[in-house]
Amino acid sequence: MSLKHAILGFLSVRPLSGYDLKRAFDHSVQHFWPADQSQIYRSLRQIHEAGFVEQEVIPRDGKLDVKIYHLTEAGQSELIDWLRTPLDPQDNREPFLIQLFFSGLLRQDELLALLKHQRSQIDDLLQLYRGVYNASTREVDDADFQRRVTMSLLTLEYGVRLNHAYRGWLDEVIQRIEQGDWSPPTWQNMLGQGDADQGESNDR
Amino acid sequence: MSLKHAILGFLSVRPLSGYDLKRAFDHSVQHFWPADQSQIYRSLRQIHEAGFVEQEVIPRDGKLDVKIYHLTEAGQSELIDWLRTPLDPQDNREPFLIQLFFSGLLRQDELLALLKHQRSQIDDLLQLYRGVYNASTREVDDADFQRRVTMSLLTLEYGVRLNHAYRGWLDEVIQRIEQGDWSPPTWQNMLGQGDADQGESNDR
DNA sequence: CTATTTTATAGGACGCGTCCTATATGTTAT
DNA sequence: ATAACATATAGGACGCGTCCTATAAAATAG
Numbered sequence: 019m020s021l022k023h024a025i026l027g028f029l030s031v032r033p034l035s036g037y038d039l040k041r042a043f044d045h046s047v048q049h050f051w052p053a054d055q056s057q058i059y060r061s062l063r064q065i066h067e068a069g070f071v072e073q074e075v076i077p078r079d080g081k082l083d084v085k086i087y088h089l090t091e092a093g094q095s096e097l098i099d100w101l102r103t104p105l106d107p108q109d110n111r112e113p114f115l116i117q118l119f120f121s122g123l124l125r126q127d128e129l130l131a132l133l134k135h136q137r138s139q140i141d142d143l144l145q146l147y148r149g150v151y152n153a154s155t156r157e158v159d160d161a162d163f164q165r166r167v168t169m170s171l172l173t174l175e176y177g178v179r180l181n182h183a184y185r186g187w188l189d190e191v192i193q194r195i196e197q198g199d200w201s202p203p204t205w206q207n208m209l210g211q212g213d214a215d216q217g218e219s220n221d222r
Numbered sequence: 223m224s225l226k227h228a229i230l231g232f233l234s235v236r237p238l239s240g241y242d243l244k245r246a247f248d249h250s251v252q253h254f255w256p257a258d259q260s261q262i263y264r265s266l267r268q269i270h271e272a273g274f275v276e277q278e279v280i281p282r283d284g285k286l287d288v289k290i291y292h293l294t295e296a297g298q299s300e301l302i303d304w305l306r307t308p309l310d311p312q313d314n315r316e317p318f319l320i321q322l323f324f325s326g327l328l329r330q331d332e333l334l335a336l337l338k339h340q341r342s343q344i345d346d347l348l349q350l351y352r353g354v355y356n357a358s359t360r361e362v363d364d365a366d367f368q369r370r371v372t373m374s375l376l377t378l379e380y381g382v383r384l385n386h387a388y389r390g391w392l393d394e395v396i397q398r399i400e401q402g403d404w405s406p407p408t409w410q411n412m413l414g415q416g417d418a419d420q421g422e423s424n425d426r
Numbered sequence: 427c428t429a430t431t432t433t434a435t436a437g438g439a440c441g442c443g444t445c446c447t448a449t450a451t452g453t454t455a456t
Numbered sequence: 457a458t459a460a461c462a463t464a465t466a467g468g469a470c471g472c473g474t475c476c477t478a479t480a481a482a483a484t485a486g
Contacts (some may be wrong), residue, residue, distance in 0.1 A: 019317075019472090020315070020358045021473090027324035035435090040434095050316055051320060054474060056473085056476095060277050063436095078482085082435045084481085100321075101336075108314070108315065109342050110312070111224070111254065112254055112314075113224040115254045116310070118377060119251060122370065123234060132306070154406075155406060165326060165407075174386075175391060177385045179388075179390065179413075180384055180388065182387070202359060203375055208379045209382065209383075223442090241462095241464050242464080258442095258445085259446060260445085260467080263465065282451090287448075287464090
């Protein structure tokens with residue numbers, strides 16, 4: 019259900035067409051929420067039917083009309099309601115884990131090739147993130163815009179942190195398998211290398 | 223496409239019914255690949271039509287037949303082929319990031335409440351994982367079984383590592399927002415607190 | 427000058443996943 | 457004794473997402 023709300027989020031800044039929205043997605047949240055063009059238009063239609071946006075139709079001779087979507091009050095409050103709603107965390111299906119889980123059917127060198135390929139993929143992603151970071155830290159204007167840039171960087175940081183952790187895990191798995199170490203990891207091992215923090219300070 | 227291959231994976235160990243498969247999923251890979259009962263049966267039908275499994279039909283008076291699925295040679299090689307195929311990493315859509323991204327419409331205390339709720343959810347998950355870990359380290363029999371337990375623990379370790387990183391990131395975001403610090407994080411910040419490793423050793 | 431890209435919207439087909447419901451019997455809880 | 461759960465399979469409806477295709481004109485690249 020997040021795509022519709024992300025659209026409302028963008029429209030809360032200023033009115034946009036479906037095409038504008040596609041670009042907005044591609045330029046800001048694409049890293050953690052890629053949006054399909056078709057899906058945007060379909061969602062827009064549903065959002066419109068629900069009364070969360072109004073269409074400003076701009077005719078173009080011969081071609082299909084351009085439709086600029088304006089957030090209504092109902093849309094604004096729907097968005098804010100959703101923003102306030104705690105979501106339960108997603109189960110992040112990672113197909114690679116299925117491969118690893120059933121990799122008993124592979125030879126050790128095949129498994130290692132798979133793991134190393136995965137690691138290089140993560141490295142590529144991490145480098146891509148770094149590029150995004152470098153690009154985004156160049157222009158900072160007013161305070162409101164600054165806040166938005168920071169938000170953007172926080173979500174980017176999420177991506178970097180998680181992929182960095184992924185990379186670290188892959189490294190250790192590769193090391194263990196290369197050394198033929200099939201002993202089960204300890205819980206301390208699981209939390210990360212030198213980390214002695216037990217995380218027993220749940221303040222809630 | 224991973225569900226079908228996961229099913230083939232389970233069937234490569236021993237023939238199972240749809241019902242058995244559902245239990246197998248729930249007891250071993252549920253943490254990173256929850257499987258819907260209906261979806262399992264549907265996939266089983268498709269896998270059967272593709273010739274990757276054979277049905278052993280066991281009639282039950284009045285009730286629907288029990289069908290035990292046996293992996294065929296075609297199925298075995300399909301599985302091994304897939305296991306050898308490098309997959310590109312998934313984009314892990316995390317709805318919470320959308321909320322954070324558009325949280326400019328919330329008051330600071332509302333944002334903090336959201337963040338802390340998320341953190342407690344992660345803590346719950348982490349504790350659940352710890353329970354799974356404790357349960358799985360109790361029984362270790364033969365060497366082949368040991369290998370499977372270790373595989374299981376490696377995937378669990380993946381979950382622990384990533385959620386641990388998630389938690390750490392949340393903690394820092396909470397801290398920054400509580401201190402009203404809206405300055406953009408540095409790249410060093412992004413890679414994790416005291417971590418000076420630049421990860422420039424891409425051997426591929 | 428031609429080919430591609432950009433601007434702009436939208437439908438079709440299909441895959442995967444979730445939730446709900448139906449059917450039917452035996453076995454445990456309360 | 458009755459309610460709930462386990463065993464076992466399967467269809468319907470629906471949502472979200474992806475990929476492909478159509479249409480059409482202007483702008484830009486080679």
